[in-house]
Amino acid sequence: MGHLVPHTVVGIPLHGGSVRAPADVFESIFEVFLILGTAVGILVVTYTMYHALKYRDRGGDDPYADKVERPVMGEMPASGSGGRKVFYSFGISALIVVSLIVWTYSSLAYVEDGPTIEGEEDIHITVEGYRFGWAFIYPNGHEASTLRVPQNWVVRLEVTSRDVFHNFGIPELRVKTDAMPGQTTEAWFTAPETGTYEAVCYELCGSGHSVMVSPVEVMPQDEYREWYAGTNGTNGTNGTAASVDAASVGGVPA
Known part of the structure; x- marks a missing residue:
């Protein structure tokens, strides 16, 4: 049985x-x-x-012969504008690059940490990899081989492994994190569209690596609430787990 996250599970719309x-x-x-x-x-x-075209060498008929000081072999070219062009170019480039770095870092930090909405909490699901499949353990103790989540809700995953190194990922939802024995990594996602996706392993883990695929079903919130209530805290492989709080079914408030 995997680790159950002690958490009051309330969804984030x-x-x-x-x-x-x-x-x-x-x-x-x-x-x-x-x-x-x-x-x-x-x-x-x-x-x-x-x-290159404007100042090309035109031979004897060169209208820029008296206006342009062409470089001579062995001599350093003279500055035509006192270095202003270089200064402006460098300054503008530096401003763009620094702004881009700050924006990219803040965006990646948001992806790393996930959203925070005061007064509201998200769904926690434990993911355990094994050769060659995935086990998804819900807050009420229900364990399944299919990951079911509600649409438009923040879902946080705590990922680990029962045996060797794996790597959990849902390509369509851009979710990817290591699954390591004895350690836990975290990932989060939201699924704006209902449908069935695939969770795969990105780490070569043995002869069955290519078939280490589990379905990920994104359900409308009402259907997810109904499905979760039907689990009654049961475990798909190991019997009965903790009871479900009737006021908070699967992380989605009733």
């Missing part, structure tokens, strides 16, 4: 989208880096091509 899922954060980071990288690339290439 997404208040007007104020709680962002990890998948949304990673997509935002990707989009910002993609747009910024594309813009910088276009600017640099355009600037280089413009000056």
Whole structure:
């Protein structure tokens, strides 16, 4: 039997989208880096091509012969603007890079720590990996091989292993963390869409690694509440566990 998290389980609704899922954060980071990288690339290439064509060597008919001091082999080029262009370029670049680092770090820190809403708590589920499957242990002691969670609710996972090193992940929901024997790692996610996903192992753990897959079912909140109440605190493999608080069913308030 796995570790049961002593926790008063109350759900967190997404208040007007104020709680962002990890998948949304990673997509935002990707989009910002993609747009910024594309813009910088276009600017640099355009600037280089413009000056390469404008100041190209035209032989005897060169309108810039008297206006441009071309570099001479063995001589250092003279500064044309007192270093202002270099200063402005460096300053703007440094501002953009520092701002990008601060924003990215804060976004990743949010993904690492998860959201915090005063006065409300989230669902805790223990995940135990074994060769070759996953066991999901709910706050009432119910254990199952399928992870069922409510839609639009913050779910926190405490992940460990019963035998060797595994790595738990739900690709579609951008959830991934190590499952190590004798240690516990944490991850969290929200699922904005109902449906069935897959939890897989990312760590080569033996001959059955490729079949270490468990379904993840995201259910409407009412259906999840009804399903959880039907477990009656029973354990799918090890009998009966703790009773369920009727006022708080599976982390979703009645």
